[in-house]
Amino acid sequence: MDKPGPGARVRLQQAAVELFRERGYDGTTAAEIAARAGVTERTFFRHFPDKREVLFDGQAVLVDALTASIVDAPAELGPLDTLFRxxxxxxxxxxxxxxxxxxxxxxxxxxxxxxxxxxSKLEALSEALALALQGRGVPALPAALAARTGMASFAHATLAWLEDGEPGLSHHLELAERTLRSMFRGRPSPVPTLDVVVGTTEFPSGGQE
Amino acid sequence: MDKPGPGARVRLQQAAVELFRERGYDGTTAAEIAARAGVTERTFFRHFPDKREVLFDGQAVLVDALTASIVDAPAELGPLDTLFRxxxxxxxxxxxxxxxxxxxxxxxxxxxxxxxxxxSKLEALSEALALALQGRGVPALPAALAARTGMASFAHATLAWLEDGEPGLSHHLELAERTLRSMFRGRPSPVPTLDVVVGTTEFPSGGQE
DNA sequence: AGGCCGATGTCAGTCACTGACAAGGAGAGG
DNA sequence: CCTCTCCTTGTCAGTGACTGACATCGGCCT
Incomplete structure (x- = not known):
């Protein structure tokens, strides 16, 4: 009904954001998004594996930029320094x-x-970062923990910046980094030799991670 | 077809795990789970808001235990020490x-x-922990970062323990904690005064957080 | 022209999930 | 013992996400 190939995908993304803002996500059907983009519902699902995915696309660019930066970071930087860089x-x-x-x-x-x-996307990003860190010789466990910890700061900073607006992302990021680092400057607390504290009731279907 | 009230929920959970293991999650319909539990599909959705949720139920117990422990932790403990305790x-x-x-x-x-x-559940848990920490006077930002960081370690330890089996959860947890703390013992790296590095291409639908 | 290919439309079908309404059983009150 | 009520479940009909199979159309290569 409209343009050809490459344009459809972008039109779908735009239409989706518009409609989601107008009627909400649940109040919008995939068919409606497709209609506004000038294609059929089937075409929508050819471009995106599911309705949610239409909003998540730029991730690849971010991953590439971050891993690139990690790869060519000075060899002497530790994992956390590398990440925040x-x-x-x-x-x-x-x-x-x-x-x-x-x-x-x-x-x-x-x-x-x-x-x-x-x-989900953030976790994928974390794993990519952990992988990149391992590429620098960082062992798996510290790489994973550093990646998650770093991502927590990064995500929090980005969120805050998107809401507040003004202070600038860099500012929020720096704040998060300082806060994070200062948290580990307390008494290292010799990690008391395992004193189990609880021993409570049962719990049915299990529940942990 | 079967028993009455409280039993149905549990039977549904058991049936779900069994079937998921036999035919996989996607290969199992909600109706089939219900059938094995001796109820109808409608009853399944009365007990669980969606098909996935049937596997996530014990979380509440965990949250309660953890927040309880946080609440009555010695006042002099820092956020991280409190969490790992x-x-x-x-x-x-x-x-x-x-x-x-x-x-x-x-x-x-x-x-x-x-x-x-x-x-999703883990994030909810993180937020609950952050809240509990704030109840101890920890400001919002450090509370949030500590909670996420701690959860990363806890989740990782639990995962590893569920796979490996033997070393014991405590062991894995202690390992994660040591690793995490040691990561922050490197050169604090004076946080160089903001040197922007990239400035790349555009990217369509956005992708951050 | 002939033929290949990628993007799209069409159709039919499965399944997750929901609202509305009726039925059955257990307990409270008469 | 009867009845009213509450709670749990069954039944039915409907919406919308998502999929597989097949036909079509517009380039593009040869």
Whole structure:
């Protein structure tokens, strides 16, 4: 009904954000998004594996930029320093995209299903970072922990920046980094030799991670 | 077809794990789970808001135990010490539940949709911990970062323990804690005064958080 | 022209999930 | 013992996400 190939995907993404903002995620059907983009529902699902995914696409660019920065970081930097250096290296990239990210994030934050998907993406990002760190010789465990810890700061900073707006991403990021590091400066607490404390009731279907 | 009230929920959970292990999550319909539990599909959805949720139920117990431990932790403990003390306090609880948790985790790990839901639960747990820390006077930002960081260690330890089996959860947890703390003992790296590094291409639909 | 290919439309079908309404059983009160 | 009520479940009909199979159309290569 409209243009040909490459345009459809982008039109679908735009239409999706618009509609989600107008009627909410649940109040919007995939068919409606497709219609506004000038294609059929089937075409929607050819471009995106599911309705949520239409909002998550730029991730690849971020991953590439971050891993690139990690790869060519000075060899003497520790994992955390490497990570935060990488985060700093993408602040301008993210700041340029604020016009797109802001409305998108509003929709995501307002929709549990989308928030869930976002967590998935963040975890994937964490794993990619952990992999990149391992490429620098960092053992698996510290790499994984550093990646998650770093991502927590980065994600928190980005979130805060998208809401507050002004202080700038770099500022929020720096704040998060300082806060994180200061948390580990307390009494190292000799890790008391395992004193079990609880020993409670049963619990049915299990529940942990 | 079967028993009355309280039993149905549990039967549904058991039937779900069994079937997921036999035919996989995607190869199992909600109706089939219900049938094996001796109820109708509608009843399934009366007990669980969606098909995934049937595997996530014990979380509440964990949250309660952890927050309880945080609440009555010695006032002089810092956020991280408080958290790891809490984690240690629930190890026996988790270890007792291994017979249930193990198969459940296998299913979850094998199913993207379930893994996604699990991340959601873990985030909820993180937020609960952050809240509990704030109750101790810890400011919001450090509370949030500590909670995420701690959860990363806890989750990682639990995962490793469920796979390896033997070393014991406490052991894995202690290892994670040591690793985490040692990561922050490197050169504090004076946080170089913001040197932007990249400034790359555009990117369409945004992608951050 | 002939033929290949990628993007799209069409159709039919499965399954997750929901609202509305009726039925059955257990306990409280008469 | 009867009845009213509450709680749990069954039944039915419907929406919407997602999929597989097949036909079509517009380039592009030869």
């Amino acid at each position: 990488a985060f700093r290296s993408v602040t301008t990239l993210l700041e340029d995209n604020r016009p797109f990210s802001k409305p998108r994030q509003e929709v995501i934050s307002a929709t549990p299903a989308l928030h869930e998907r976002e967590l | 809490a984690f240690r306090s629930v190890t026996t609880l988790l270890e007792d539940n291994r017979p249930f948790s193990k198969p459940r985790q296998e299913v979850i790990s094998a199913t993207p949709a379930l893994h996604e839901r699990e991340l």
